[in-house]
Amino acid sequence: MPPSIKVVGLGSGGEDQLTLGTLKALEQSTHRYVRTADHPVIADLMLRNITFDAFDRIYEQLESFEAVYEAITQELLEAAIKHPDDIIIYAVPGHPMVAERTVQLLRLHAVKEDVQLQIIGGESFLDQAFTRLGFDPIEGFQLLDAADLTREHLRPRLHSVIGQVYDAFTASEVKLTLMNVYPDDYPIIVGQALGVVGHENIVKIPLHELDRLETYGNMMLVYIPADNDDRLRRRSFERLHDIVSILRSPEGCPWDREQTHQSIRRNFIEETFEAIEALDLDDPDGMREEFGDVILQVLLHSQMEEETGAFDVYDVLAELNDKLIFRHPHVFGGENAQDAEEALKNWEQMKAEEKKRKGVPERESILDGIPKDLPALPRAHKQQKKASSVGFDWPDLKGVFDKIEEELQELRHAAEKESPERQQDELGDLLFAVVNASRFIKADPEEALAGTNRKFAARFKYIEEQLRISGRTFEQTDLLEMEDWWQEAKTRL
16 A cells, blocks of 8 residues: 555634544544634534644744745654554644645645645635625625735735735735735735634724734734725736727727827937936936836837737837846856846847847848937947957057047047038047047946036036026126036036
8 A cells, every 4th residue: 555645634723623534534533633723613622632743843843934834744654654554633723725835845745756635625714705705706805915915916906815824924014015016005805814713803994903812813814805996006017008998999099199209209209318317317207207217118009009909018028038038147057147247248249149049030130129219329339349359449448548549639620621521520539539438438428428418507507597596697707607607507516
């Protein structure tokens, strides 16, 4: 006879919640184990001379729950192998397949150890939750684990039961997570020992009081009824997608319905630059608003394609998720990156491999792939970086400075003796050489010039302020006085 383990559910309360099959299995076995003796039915079963070897001792020995569950699983398998002629009974609270990690581990490891596993159901705490809290799960329901709760789990339109809220710390973590979606004073229901006579307690409290209760325990749960109020979804991506879809629908906004990719193309550019300005100003409030405007542009263009059946914004997210994982093998794979430079090298290698897998034709020139509408300054920077990657570059910064001096002299000559077209050409050469210098000192030329623009504006406004204070205009001052103010501004701004 092969080794075997029979897992039985003890129900959610006293012996009245036991199934007849579970009771028979318990009476017929001499090797009984229970995950925890902290369950109402244990005292009732002792009166029937049904005793257990409880694993509470392992909880006291190990620090993490996962380690506890692994240890319990291992001990049960060893017991089954040691007593192949007897059926090992393993009893768990509630139903063995509801929120019971040890059973999942047994299902995984029993096959490897050639141990037969039989599972007998039982009344779970959910049965009592449906009855005592008064909701029908077919309306939409989710069961969540307090220990692994994240904001992404929360869906206000579903009835939500959060189990295993067993202490104040866990309750505090649950509260903070819920507050990402629900108002601080949102009414929630806390249930303790549902269906257990003399122990049941059901209270409605505001969310902010969840971690201020007097008692907690392994039979405590939090219930949040389904709520269709769209204000609870205001921080969800799905809600944003719904809004954009409505705006573009026949019942939506006439202006939004008429837009095409080309008609709002410039909006995308303008919103991006406004977001960059908020970044440059280190303005968190501005960032929050402008980032939203950029995301709106992505949603609008994606919605247009969704209406044609080409793709939707969730396809965009899937593509981005896949790309980030694939191009970071040093994070999501087995490779390593010692520093940022090596990480960037990995990115470029995986980017090339990704395009190869997708069947994208190889570029004829290494300079291909730079957006044609990219402003000239960052375009020059990108071209130089690509050329440098194959060795076409100055050996050191001295060569770059020599080139800048050379181009400056040519510009001076052109300004004195050449045509306007030739002068512009030489100016472009000088700017291109200066971009090379920015690359060598690892400074972004666009950011450098943007910083200088802000600095110039602040100092020039200082001159305007001094004129305003003195009650004069630019016509009533001269360059010498303005230069003095400029130098004064340099010391202050």
